[in-house]
Amino acid sequence: MRALEMTDVYKAFKKPKKERKDGEATGVALDGVSLAVERGEVVGILGPNGSGKSTLVRAISTLILPDRGDVRVFGVDAVAQPKVVQRTMNRVSVEASFFKKLSALENLLYGAKLYGVTTSEAKPRIKMILDSIGFDYARAGEPMEHLSRGMQQKIALARALLTSPMLMLLDEPTTGLDPRSKKEVQTFVKQIHANHDSSILVCTHDMGEAEELCDRIGIMLDGKIVELDTADGLKRRYQKDGALPTLEEVFMAATGSSFEEAEERAERRNEKAGVN
Ligand SMILES: Nc1ncnc2c1ncn2[C@@H]1O[C@H](COP(=O)(O)OP(=O)(O)O)[C@@H](O)[C@H]1O
Ligand SMILES: [Mg+2]
Numbered sequence: 298m299r300a301l302e303m304t305d306v307y308k309a310f311k312k313p314k315k316e317r318k319d320g321e322a323t324g325v326a327l328d329g330v331s332l333a334v335e336r337g338e339v340v341g342i343l344g345p346n347g348s349g350k351s352t353l354v355r356a357i358s359t360l361i362l363p364d365r366g367d368v369r370v371f372g373v374d375a376v377a378q379p380k381v382v383q384r385t386m387n388r389v390s391v392e393a394s395f396f397k398k399l400s401a402l403e404n405l406l407y408g409a410k411l412y413g414v415t416t417s418e419a420k421p422r423i424k425m426i427l428d429s430i431g432f433d434y435a436r437a438g439e440p441m442e443h444l445s446r447g448m449q450q451k452i453a454l455a456r457a458l459l460t461s462p463m464l465m466l467l468d469e470p471t472t473g474l475d476p477r478s479k480k481e482v483q484t485f486v487k488q489i490h491a492n493h494d495s496s497i498l499v500c501t502h503d504m505g506e507a508e509e510l511c512d513r514i515g516i517m518l519d520g521k522i523v524e525l526d527t528a529d530g531l532k533r534r535y536q537k538d539g540a541l542p543t544l545e546e547v548f549m550a551a552t553g554s555s556f557e558e559a560e561e562r563a564e565r566r567n568e569k570a571g572v573n
Contacts, residue, residue: 299336300334300371301357301496303353303367303368306356309325324566326352328349328520334496334497335496336496337490337495338513339496340497340498340512341506341514342522345556346564348517348520358383359376359383360388362376370386371385371463385463386463386466387458387464388465389466390468391468391469391472395452397440397441397442398440401439404456405452406419409460414459423459426455426458430481447475447478447479447481451478451481454467454485462495463495463496465489465498467498467500469500469501470486470501504544504548513527516552524551534547535550535551
């Protein structure tokens with residue numbers, strides 16, 4: 298059974314009524330997305346800002362309802378049985394939220410409790426997980442707000458891992474981190490994959506990260522996944538006279554625009570629409 302199977306998922310966001318002119322088109326964030334993640338596989342979604350990555354992750358994690366289409370996690374319909382699906386997965390996003398004044402340990406214990414893991418069960422696991430990511434346990438008692446972004450992001454991953462999710466959804470896990478923390482978090486993700494039986498979907502706008510972490514990479518633009526294959530497979534497909542193209546060149550060939558152009562376009566669109 299597949300970890301994730303999405304079929305023709307569609308999601309549009311309506312502008313607030315008062316800002317909408319009669320009959321004005323709504324913003325399509327997911328435009329018929331089909332995607333499968335096999336058990337134990339790491340699949341990356343590479344797309345510029347505004348391409349629909351977070352909406353995709355939110356639809357899988359049942360935070361939003363798709364307008365149409367089918368989302369199944371380990372065979373369970375996410376729309377019909379959100380509670381069941383929530384128990385098998387966990388999401389880590391750039392905007393991971395914590396109680397800033399509470400310590401890392403308190404935040405982790407709170408996260409565990411939400412998933413029905415008791416404090417006495419959670420404590421030794423937390424120690425083990427923090428050790429494995431090179432997070433100094435002595436600092437786990439410090440308030441979150443005293444920790445660097447990189448350390449906070451590690452705690453966010455540790456929190457997700459505590460609940461032993463079978464499917465991990467990582468939404469830009471290293472965006473905004475300095476190069477060293479970025480590497481550490483990527484190493485941690487690889488460890489998670491090696492040591493736990495998890496299937497991972499990782500959204501990123503970092504080409505290097507996609508190549509480093511993922512078995513297969515989907516290229517996303519304007520709510521569509523336009524290609525999905527191994528990095529090698531993608532490169533071979535767009536190979537011209539001998540040399541393999543870079544992932545960046547693949548993106549350009551597959552979408553007809555450069556990554557930067559696509560991001561600029563999305564920014565302009567969002568400014569117009571008044572979103573963030
Ligand atoms: N809550 C929302 N309300 C209105 N528009 C949204 C909302 N969330 C996302 N969008 C729009 O959907 C599109 C995809 O956004 P998102 O999924 O956040 O992309 P990404 O994560 O790739 O940057 C963007 O145009 C964005 O403005
Ligand atoms: Mg996003």
